Amino acid sequence: MNTLILKKIMTNRISQREIALEVGVSLGKINKEVSILKKNGYINEKNSITKKGKDLLESNHPRRAIILAAGYGMRMVPINTEEPKGLLEVNGEPLIERIIKQLYNVGIKEIYIVVGFMKEHYEYLIDKFDVKFIINSHYETYKNMYSLFLARDYLINSYIIPCDIWFKENPFSNVEGESYYLFSKEQVINSKWKVQPRGGVKKSSKELGDRMVGLAFINRRDGKLIKDLLNKVNQSPNLFHNFWEKILEQNKKFILKGKLISSDNFKEINSYEELRDLDFNSSHLQSDSIKIIENILKTDLNGISNIKVLKKGMTNRSFFFEHNDDKYIMRIPGKGTDELINRHDEFETYEAIKDLGWTENILYLNPNNGYKLSKFIKNAKNCNPNDLQQVAKCMDLLRKFHSSNIKVNHCFNLYKQINFYEDLRNGQSAYRDYKTIKKRVFKLRPFIERNVKKKALCHIDANPDNFIFSKNHLYLIDWEYAGMQDPDIDIAMFAIYAMYDQQKIDKLIQFYYHNQCDSLTKQKIYAYIAACGLLWSNWCEYKQSLGLDFGAYSIAQYRYAKEYSKKVLNYLGE
Template sequence: MNALILENLCNKGKEISQRELASRLGISLGKVNEKLRQLKNNGLIDQNYNVTKKGRQVLEANHPQRAIILAAGYGMRMVPINTEEPKGLLEVNQEPLIERLIKQLHKVGVYEIHVVVGFLKEHYEYLIDKYGVELIVNSHYDEYKNMYSLSLAKDYLFNSYILPCDVWFKENPFNRVEDQSYYLFSKQAVSNSIWRVQPRGGVRKVSAKQLGDRMVGLAYINSTDAASISQSLEYTQTNQELLHCFWETLLEQDKKFILRGRIISSDGFKEINSYEQLRDLDYSSNHLQNDAIKVIEETLRVTPKEIKNIRVLKKGMTNRSFFFEHGSDKYIMRIPGKGTDELINRHSEYEVYQTIKNTNWTEKVLYLNADNGYKLSKFIKSSHNCDANNPEQVQECMNLLRKLHNSVFKVSHRFDLYKQIDFYEELRGTTSAYRDYDEVKKRVEKLRPFIEKNAKRQVLCHIDANPDNFIFSKNQLYLIDWEYAGMQDPDIDIAMFAIYAMYDQQRVDDLIQTYYCNECDLVTKQKIYAYIAACGLLWSNWCEYKQSLGLDFGNYSIAQYRYAKEYSKKVLSYLGEPLNAQN
């Protein structure tokens, strides 16, 4: 507090009264007079309240030295903007958020700025030349929360501001003098905060049923507290569960908040966490002119202000989609995911949707672009995905597959299973991570003549017959997402359903009999096993390619390879073929 009073006295353009000091600093008049007496007694100001040489040395010692800006994350709630630009570079009043923060730091003499980047990191590179910042690359931005980002910058915590890249401050929140550490709160009561700032700046935990003050994300850390926080960050290297937390977790020690709280008015800042928040702050922002939003505007004939409750859906294996509302209706906008252009022929997908558009058992598509894959569809209300462990639901899914396979629908393209295996393998571009891949592939290749000899008539197949693509809504069952669909043997869809559901052999057999109403012959059953092996290898290669792009599918990828390995053995054994792939 002494340093802040010195700062105000040093920078006064005119005489400043004790009452004005009290108002600026948010303390009582009596407290101001007490502090002024202390400053005089310590030789920091003279009798005329002028700051002495000793006082200026105190000011210099309490001058913030640096800042750490955390800018690594995806910003998934910013859909659809986050597919094009990282959050820190979104523009408000034609100024990128992060540039405004950097300029505000410069105004108080803070020029050493470290920016932790990750998602779309290359977009921040220009800041090095324009503002002299240092970029710190977080390669695990998609795995950990900002605790890991701060740990990468822990050597710069001393006398440093810590702040997120996505907050817009109406007035400059930084100061030339900071004499103690603090964390910035707003007196907006929220459910996701357990802390409340007390009148004298202390921070107390609220009870389970109470709301806390909103945590803004900005903090100042002096040298004393930096040592403690830096030590805690080192501990995260041995307790990596902490890396999945926000860095503010470190501010609670022994059930107490270790920093003082400082308050900013709720209208003094805006956190830009969503398209709607950016729109409400700056309706003319260039980043609101987004291709996906334009499609929605033109298709539904609405203005951006009429698009409500935008939120990202669960990140899919192929696409990144978002949900929104207009009036009483709900919609899904699909934005093709990373590497999708290599995997999917969007013109073939367009042909399929044109072929089935008059059915009542697939999603209602309002817009589909055959060039870039953008798709706008009506959201199916009161719905849920098929539970692959529910026999009654699985029965209905197989009934719908039979209905599809017995339809008259035809398209001009065929899904060539073995050609696709080679194609995904080529996309992968490197040696497989599986040591016995070549042996397993040769076994799968040996199944090809058996499959082709016993293949049935070519019909329109979904190919991506994932239980998640079967949607139950009231008395209606839908089959959605026809990206991979093409002409094929209908038995391939049974195999696909089984391996997506990651069934064991008994459940695979049950599924086959469910589709065939307990009348499946042995040859057909073995052929479906062969499809399971080939499709497992297909999706295994698909997973390896996607992993090369930084995406990971957990147990799913290994499970697909196991299907290729184990079911190729089963079918070759049935055929009396040697299992040694060299023969």
């Protein structure tokens, strides 16, 4: 309180009554504090600040700032596929540049930016503003608690600032008193905190709390405390999956004072629509995907609503949106996709199957870059691989498709693709016995090729998630990998995606063959399971080299290669 009153006296030269109204406490409280300041020599009898008072203010002068800019900003689709959210422009000015300029205006020039996703895009700030970078290499795995941990040595007398916020007026000052966390007066569901009249922060007794803005000032005492808390988090790294504000709750109490800002004075930009509402003319609203949507649907920015990122796919990044009363999905090819998929082959496949009544409705597909716009299937649910009735229907659809006599000019060469993915990963496999298992899988090739009865257009990526039930209709979607092959490969693919054991695999085979599958064909499907397991194991290792991890799925695929190659070779007496 003392430094706050001193600041008001020095900067505004306002009366004690005016200070009381502005601070939100009684006049009597201000008069008492002023008396203490006079007694201690911080102000004189004329209520002017003394040299001692100025020294006190100087000791509470913010020295530096930490800007958190490492994350994906997944809710910013489709913009985050082209630019990190800290560089989104509002009124022609990148968000992070506005923050830096506001810091400069109060004399703060020691600025640390924690970067990760698209970090190269921020590089120019080093020359333009003399900022310093802290690199977060785990931005895909952890939330911003880890970013703050990396910057823990710079917490004392520092502002902590999210990169995706726009302040109408400068929120920073050359003098601060106590540490604080900034809240908005807007009441929201996802906050449990309420700022009290004198700055204390308590848990709200209602379902709504004051909106947490993300900005904080940390003085010397609290800087040491928060650094210690972050070091404790480092001993249990799973806690890095939380936002940094999590450590502000200790023993069920909020350890910093709260400061309120009007919701009219700032905008947190977490989504495409929030940016659009703040600055309709922002250059970042016109991404390639949005231009496609506008052209195909004959609409403009106002006609696109409810944009949501879909579950992060293994190959692509996609987002959902609404236009009028219809729903759509826009696919944007993911990291490394160009190496994995021939988009011209995909285009040929979709042209060949476009008259079938059980594929997704494609409105736009670019064979050069893989952008795809399709209509959302309403009332949709993915096949549940543990629901045998659903699985039986999926196998009947596959059988029907394989009998449709649809042909394309490209094939899916299984063993060639195994080598291709192996080359892409550019290094030794993480599996110690990889060479032995690969040799075993390749030993199955002559057996497979001798027993191929026919070639047909196969889906290749026939996993349960790509079978969609909608009311009384069943769809098979996402034909990126499709090509001419032995239909039995699709049975094998379904089995390994579902991570079936042998009993379930045998049941699946009989669903497809209506209980008429002979022993030789079953062994051939086992051989496909081994080969396809090795294929997707190599695929996973390549993706992991790009920073993507698929958990249990990747090990399961390698186990299929190892176990089922052994089963078939034993059957063949080799």
